[in-house]
Amino acid sequence: MRVLHVVTLHTPTHAFGGPTRVALNLCRSLRAGGDEAVVLALGDGFADGPGGRAEFLPRRVDDVPVKLFPARHVLPRFEVSGITSPALLANAPAYLRSADIVHVHLMRDLITLPVALLALALRRPLVLQTHGMVDPTDKPPARLVDVLGTRRVLRRADALLYLTESERHATAEVVAPDPLAPAHRLVNGVPERSDPRTGEPGRPPxxxxxxxxxxxxxxxxxxxxxxxxxxxxxxxxxxxxxxxxxxxxxxxxxxxxxxxxxxxxxxxxxxxxxxxxxxxxxxxxxxxxxxxxxxxxxxxxxxxxxxxxxxxxxxxxxxxxxxxxxxxxxxxxxxxxxxxxxxxxxxxxxxxxxxxxxxxxxxxxxxxxxxFTDGIVADTLRGIYRDVLARRAAG
The missing domain is CATH 3.40.50.2000 (Glycogen Phosphorylase B;)
Structure with missing residues (x-):
């Protein structure tokens, strides 16, 4: 199975935090099970200047193949939500068509939301994961984004992944009264480690x-x-x-x-x-x-x-x-x-x-x-992917 994970941003310091780490962990585990999994994202902070030059961007992160494009800070006041890459968006259709599953780590931004909308337009199997980042809001810019695209992808995706019941309910409020896409719980995972802590007796805690x-x-x-x-x-x-x-x-x-x-x-x-x-x-x-x-x-x-x-x-x-x-x-x-x-x-x-x-x-x-091991989570995710492809084949 060829899987494309789309996340907003990767930096040398992992400043974007959880979503990128989750995408990398999932891809690494899927690849360990024989699937082809790649991360598509913006890269920032790898060289002087906004985004750096493309030649400074890594091609693998934590042994996972990545396709990174220099970030352009077009709306600085919106921080991560205000960065994009015309080159990434121009190349996205080719990446989407080559994937059996498009897995978007969705937020209200200028990368993951446009790619999710493009996946719908190209009729690609689409799985969304929101990481608690898409919930009801009174902020006018976010509400406008919801009208322009967020509600559409949340309704029409093949599957929506949530961490907790409270996240699922909050995401459902964004599209209410319309129904949410088929929802599945997927927890985060980490590698099972055989090298525990190395605390030295007698040293200060x-x-x-x-x-x-x-x-x-x-x-x-x-x-x-x-x-x-x-x-x-x-x-x-x-x-x-x-x-x-x-x-x-x-x-x-x-x-x-x-x-x-x-x-x-x-x-x-x-x-x-x-x-x-x-x-x-x-x-x-x-x-x-x-x-x-x-x-x-x-x-x-x-x-x-x-x-x-x-x-x-x-x-x-x-x-x-x-x-x-x-x-x-x-x-x-x-x-x-x-x-x-x-x-x-x-x-x-x-x-x-x-x-x-x-x-x-x-x-x-x-x-x-x-x-919560990566292997357990990847097995659950692989089952969701197969269900999505089976429903597509039957429909």
Whole structure:
């Protein structure tokens, strides 16, 4: 089976986050099972200037073939939604016609939505995956985009993949009262790892935050948890990693200084995937206190190496974390002025206790092996693809 995955953006630092990582993971697993799978996307940040020159763009990422085109920032105020490539769109029909399945990681943007519309026009089998990015909105530009194209592809695709029931209901609201395309649940997955954490006995405990440094990820709760933890474990180290989407990283470092704990916090900036996994293997607790996290791949990565996690109740993975004992789940007030650091700090302290830490460390890899490996997810996805092609053949 020839499968074309279409995602908006790939950068050297994986600044776009989850959708690109999911696309790469799925392609790698499909290829391991004998299918041909390729990623089509924009490339940005590989050379000086917007998008860089095409010769600097990689042809493989994580051993997956990729077709990348230099990004053009035509609507900077819309960030990722405002980048495109006339060359990619011009070449897209040839890529679509050569694929048995077109799998679009959809958002309201100038790449995935036009390609999805083009797939409909060319009558190509179309599978959409929204990653929680397409939900009801009051923003006029997004509502206009919905009228011009989003609602059409959500109705007419051969299959729609969702992570959680809440995501499916939210996506259905976008097209209401019309029916949504046939919907199937597909969780995110990660490789099952045989190389767990390498923590050294006797060294100071390390607490890691690794995500885009933006307000929805609540890095403030990570920083304001520090005094609670340091009061009991004064030698603990806190590491904050991830691309900064603005001046927020500096704000968090300044906040730590005001709290008197600045000497215990280090900002590492953006990490590539291998370095992120290394940091996870060396850490003792992973913290992601996001306001909402549909199904964070970083949480799966942490659990896959046996790193206990602290997450908020609003995350799509939180029920699995709580039921398995792979970490702690805390409540979170999304209000900007709210301070949830105390709850996060207490959860960290619980997981630093030797018995609780050992239990959570063992529970994470077991949960991944049972439900969330790339192989399990790819088998489910392959079945969805076959159903789509069978319905096409019968229709």
């Amino acid at each position: 390390t607490i890691l935050f690794a995500a885009r440094v933006q307000r929805v990820k609540r890095p403030r709760d990570f920083v304001t948890a520090m005094p609670t933890v340091l009061e009991k474990v004064p030698d603990a180290r806190f590491l904050m990693a991830g691309p900064d989407t603005g001046p927020l990283a500096d704000e968090m470092l300044a906040l730590a200084d005001r709290l008197g704990v600045g000497g215990s916090l280090e900002y590492l900036g953006a990490l590539d995937h291998d370095e992120l996994l290394l940091r996870m293997r060396e850490a003792d607790v992973y913290v992601l206190p996001s306001t909402f996290e549909p199904f964070a791949v970083s949480i799966l990565e942490a659990m896959s190496v046996g790193l206990p996690v602290v997450v908020t109740r609003t995350g799509g993975l939180s029920p699995d974390v709580a039921a398995s004992g792979a970490g702690r789940v805390v409540d979170s007030d999304p209000a900007e002025a709210a301070d949830n650091g105390g709850a996060v700090g207490r959860a960290i302290l619980e997981l630093l206790e030797p018995e609780a830490h050992a239990e959570a460390s063992a529970a994470g890899p077991a949960l991944i092996a049972e439900r």
